[in-house]
Amino acid sequence: MEWDMNRLSRYPFLAQAREYVKAQEIPLEEMLSAKNASVQNRALKRVEDAVDGAEIERDFRRTREDNITDLLSYPLSRFLVASTGDRTLAKWFSHHEGERARAFLSSEPLDIVLSMGTELGLPTVQAPAGAQTGPVKAPWEVDPRALPDRGEMEQKELWLPFTSFLPARRNISGASWNLVNLGVVNGNLRLNREQYTRLLQEKVRERVEEGLDMKVRPPKLESLDAMISRLKAKVDGRKKDYSPTEMGKLTITRLPPCMRQVLGMSQSGENLPHHGRFALVTFLHTAGMSSEEIFKVFMNAPDFKGDIVRYQIEHITGASSATSYMVPNCDTMKTGGICYNPDGLCEKEWMTNPMIYYRVKGKKMASKREDTAS
Ligand code: SF4
Numbered sequence: 001m002e003w004d005m006n007r008l009s010r011y012p013f014l015a016q017a018r019e020y021v022k023a024q025e026i027p028l029e030e031m032l033s034a035k036n037a038s039v040q041n042r043a044l045k046r047v048e049d050a051v052d053g054a055e056i057e058r059d060f061r062r063t064r065e066d067n068i069t070d071l072l073s074y075p076l077s078r079f080l081v082a083s084t085g086d087r088t089l090a091k092w093f094s095h096h097e098g099e100r101a102r103a104f105l106s107s108e109p110l111d112i113v114l115s116m117g118t119e120l121g122l123p124t125v126q127a128p129a130g131a132q133t134g135p136v137k138a139p140w141e142v143d144p145r146a147l148p149d150r151g152e153m154e155q156k157e158l159w160l161p162f163t164s165f166l167p168a169r170r171n172i173s174g175a176s177w178n179l180v181n182l183g184v185v186n187g188n189l190r191l192n193r194e195q196y197t198r199l200l201q202e203k204v205r206e207r208v209e210e211g212l213d214m215k216v217r218p219p220k221l222e223s224l225d226a227m228i229s230r231l232k233a234k235v236d237g238r239k240k241d242y243s244p245t246e247m248g249k250l251t252i253t254r255l256p257p258c259m260r261q262v263l264g265m266s267q268s269g270e271n272l273p274h275h276g277r278f279a280l281v282t283f284l285h286t287a288g289m290s291s292e293e294i295f296k297v298f299m300n301a302p303d304f305k306g307d308i309v310r311y312q313i314e315h316i317t318g319a320s321s322a323t324s325y326m327v328p329n330c331d332t333m334k335t336g337g338i339c340y341n342p343d344g345l346c347e348k349e350w351m352t353n354p355m356i357y358y359r360v361k362g363k364k365m366a367s368k369r370e371d372t373a374s
Contacts, residue, residue: 001111001112001115002016003016003112005020005064005067005068005071006060006062006067007108007112008020008067008071009062009066009067009068009070009071010070010100010101010104011101011104011116011204012070012071012074012075013074013097013101013204013207013208014116014119015119017071017074018075020071021071021072021074021075024072026072028079028219029219029221031072031076032221032223032224033223036072038069039069039072039073039076040073040076040223040227042069042070042072042073042077043073043074043076043077043080043227044077044080044227044230044231046073046074046077046093046096046097047077047080047081047089047093047231048231048234049096050089050092050093050095050096050097051089051092051231051234051235051238052238053092053096053304053305054096056099056100056103058103058104058107060107077093078093078208078212079216079218080227080228080231081093081212081231082212082213082214082216083216083218083224083228084228084231084232084235085214085215086214086232086235087214087268087269088235088239088268088269088300089231089235089269090209090212090214091209091268091269091270091271091302092269092302093208094205094206094208094209094212094302095205095271095302095303096302097204097205097208098201098202098204098205098208099201101200101201101204102197102198102200102201102204105197105200106194106197110193113193113196113197113200114158116200117196117200117203120200120203120204120207121164121168121203122160122164122168122196122199122200122203123164124158124159124160124196125159125160125161125188126159127157127159127190128159128185128186128188129186157190157191157192158190158191158192158193158196159188159189159190159191160188160189160191160196160199161187161188161189162184162187162188162189163187165189165191165199168199168202168203169199169202170202170273171202171271171272171273172198172199172202172274177195177274239300250284250287250288250289251362251365253361253365254357254358254361254362254365255358256345256346256354256357256358256361257340257341257342257343257346258279258333258338258339258340258341258342258354259279259280259283259354259358260340260341261338261340261341262276262277262279262280262338262340263280263297266280266297266298266300266301267297267300268300269300269301269302270301270302271301271302271303272301273336273337273338275328275333275336275337275338276336276338277298277312278316278325278328279327279328279333279336279338279354280297281294281312281313281316281317282316282317282325282326282327282328283327283354283355283358284297285313285316285317285324286326286327286355287355287358291310291313291314291317291319294313294317295309295310295313327353327354327355328353328354329352329353330346330351330352330353330354331352333354345357345360345361
């Protein structure tokens, strides 16, 4: 499918957009010269918006000049991100570009959405024989900003092979995404358009992040130095604002390997898989951290939305619901793929829950201290 410039500028990670930019043959020095100031400003804004988690601006009425600026700004913004060498920024940036694409996709005709899905590895299939067909009702929570502008678009059912669905769904939270809550027929899942574009957002994020060379050595150019310094200062600002200064009653050295891993992922700006987020909240709560302290743990996540995170924490810890959830057992953690790096203590036959690890490790450390003191 041949896409026009306006549309292409919304999705600059697609092959056609990359080919367009490549064909312009603009050397980096020229891109960073005064004559391309608008492209530089746009590239900086792209990255700064990602750091701020800014609302996506959807501007459909644009001049050809605007479209070209947008297209050229994308590779430059990638270069700026890579030049900072900051992997957390890379996560924030790729997440924001994914959100941006999804916001535009919500207003596109279905054939455009499906064409992008095919390029990004989510080709849909025909409805399986014998499958119940018809509009897909949405029992899941939908972000109203992401709803298609034309209501009927969302009602169209789409079928996706299970094997394509599973990896794309990996980092999406929410019980509505569990297989039991989705229609599965002959290895294919029945989705509505909103769900499909949410999966596409993940595929866009992956594409944006892949190939970012975080070890790149930027050339010594005054304008480039200034932009990189500005971005680094902004990133440091967000990290300083949001990094937990203390972990309450938690003793880091007692953490089981699984919790070390998910905590590390969360603090370095990676989106946690749903099971990981749930397990971490229950664990930190049981270990004695307050809701506010737990909240700060999630502030570096690329998809951080304060009100949603607060709601989830309060729901899981029982502050806003009748149930306070327990830390999942090791068996459940294993099934969910989040029993990371088990060590010798994990191999004990009585090790059935990460909280047991934490308590036993605490006792071992206390008795070691007593031995040293006596
Ligand atoms: S065995 Fe249990 S405590 Fe150890 S890493 Fe796995 S889930 Fe965590």
